[in-house]
Amino acid sequence: MTAAKKLLNSPYFFWALLSLPSIQMIVALVGDGGGSRGPAHEILEWAGVLATLLLIIALGLSPLQAIFPKSRVVAWLLQRRRYIGVAVFSYSLVHLAFYLVDLGSLRAVLDELTAPVILTGWVAFFIFIPMAVTSNAVMTRAMGWRRWKMLQRGVYPAAVLVMAHWLIVELEPGPVIFFALLGALELCRLWLTLSNRKSGHELRQPTEA
Numbered sequence: 340m341t342a343a344k345k346l347l348n349s350p351y352f353f354w355a356l357l358s359l360p361s362i363q364m365i366v367a368l369v370g371d372g373g374g375s376r377g378p379a380h381e382i383l384e385w386a387g388v389l390a391t392l393l394l395i396i397a398l399g400l401s402p403l404q405a406i407f408p409k410s411r412v413v414a415w416l417l418q419r420r421r422y423i424g425v426a427v428f429s430y431s432l433v434h435l436a437f438y439l440v441d442l443g444s445l446r447a448v449l450d451e452l453t454a455p456v457i458l459t460g461w462v463a464f465f466i467f468i469p470m471a472v473t474s475n476a477v478m479t480r481a482m483g484w485r486r487w488k489m490l491q492r493g494v495y496p497a498a499v500l501v502m503a504h505w506l507i508v509e510l511e512p513g514p515v516i517f518f519a520l521l522g523a524l525e526l527c528r529l530w531l532t533l534s535n536r537k538s539g540h541e542l543r544q545p546t547e548a
């Protein structure tokens with residue numbers, strides 16, 4: 340195996356890739372990159388956006404594989420989708436931690452708990468917890484593939500909540516475009532599944548690490 344192939348296959352390399360965007364948070368924390376609302380708020384925003392973009396990537400991989408079944412990049416990413424899921428949870432955790440720091444008191448947290456923008460975030464986060472806890476091979480084996488897969492389907496309602504959360508914070512073209520792209524990919528997959536069923540072919544199930 341060549342050195343480049345070894346590097347690409349190394350989980351450490353993939354973890355390093357996933358952690359790269361956190362450099363921006365360290366810069367905000369140690370430098371004066373906090374903008375007018377302070378570093379805690381800057382990190383809160385950046386971690387939220389990162390978690391959401393990674394969530395969209397993780398969800399977009401299955402439709403992409405259906406559309407481009409021969410793509411090696413998509414296959415490579417699909418094999419590492421669990422790691423992407425763990426990164427979604429980790430960045431959500433950072434987002435939550437800096438939200439708590441930003442607010443500064445339990446009273447303030449409880450006061451705004453039921454506001455739709457906050458509630459959607461909390462519910463999505465609580466859906467992510469069991470998915471993150473069971474994202475290792477030992478738990479998958481212990482639960483059995485079918486039950487594990489059913490639990491993982493919670494990602495779809497969580498994604499809808501995250502979409503609502505982001506759109507309530509800012510109704511801007513950026514978030515709308517990202518979620519519209521994901522919706523378009525899912526529609527393509529549905530169309531391919533239905534037309535393949537008609538012609539007697541089943542779509543290949545994605546394989547993961």
Ligand code: HEM
Nearest residue numbers: 384387388390391431435438457460461463464501505508
């Ligand atoms: C755990 C409960 C959560 C709370 C309390 C929470 C709280 C917040 C708050 C207060 C903001 C507004 C920041 C601002 O004023 O600009 C925000 C923005 C955001 N949140 Fe959350 N959030 C939570 C969970 C999540 C999760 C699970 C995700 C994604 C996986 C997420 C993604 C985002 C995004 C993308 C933004 C917009 C960032 C921006 O302004 O650019 N949040 N969140």
